[in-house]
Amino acid sequence: MTKKLTALEEEFNLPSIEELMPDVEAEEVVEPTVEETEKQIVQYKHNLSIAERADAALPMVTGMEQLDKEMDDYATKAMQTFEDLCDLGKNVEDRHAAPIFDSASKMLGAALQAKQAKMDKKLKMIELQMRQRRIDQEEKKTDAYVKDKLGADDDTEEVSGRIIGSRSELLNEIMNKMKNDDK
Numbered sequence: 001m002t003k004k005l006t007a008l009e010e011e012f013n014l015p016s017i018e019e020l021m022p023d024v025e026a027e028e029v030v031e032p033t034v035e036e037t038e039k040q041i042v043q044y045k046h047n048l049s050i051a052e053r054a055d056a057a058l059p060m061v062t063g064m065e066q067l068d069k070e071m072d073d074y075a076t077k078a079m080q081t082f083e084d085l086c087d088l089g090k091n092v093e094d095r096h097a098a099p100i101f102d103s104a105s106k107m108l109g110a111a112l113q114a115k116q117a118k119m120d121k122k123l124k125m126i127e128l129q130m131r132q133r134r135i136d137q138e139e140k141k142t143d144a145y146v147k148d149k150l151g152a153d154d155d156t157e158e159v160s161g162r163i164i165g166s167r168s169e170l171l172n173e174i175m176n177k178m179k180n181d182d183k
Contacts, residue, residue, distance in 0.1 A: 041146055068182070071118045078111035126174050133170070 009016055085104035089097040 041142060044142060065181075067121070068118060071114045075111045075114035075118075078107045078114065082107040082111065122178060125178075126171065129174055130170065 005017070008014070082104050085100055085107060089100035089104060092100065
């Protein structure tokens, strides 16, 4: 029992914890054995191999650049139509202008949706790249742990538990690569 706990019991005139709960024992932290660790590593690698097989089974996605171009063309056409409808709405009688301006606002909404879809796709790609890097780092750490604990003699390099760089640097690097790919 600690001195602070004893002092508090005396100060507030309380019975000791041992008197109140004699059957409760402190839980011991059990270190996993080498066999348990090996089983966990084998399970982890098995799960990774399943993910790799699933990746190989999926067809490669092509034409992403074409989709970007099409979304840009769609947004450009919608904005041009919006401007034309606004000009037309200004040159007709007031009673006929309302449906024209309504159609113009729908064209503006379509342009915004096209731009939003393009941005959502880019953000999703960034998220997937970050996940892939995280998986790669975890795999390197696992391989390093296996090499360290089990004495495996393969050609994997040893990895420390620290992350080099920051999330913002990683995002900037990915965004710069995407900008260069767009050009």
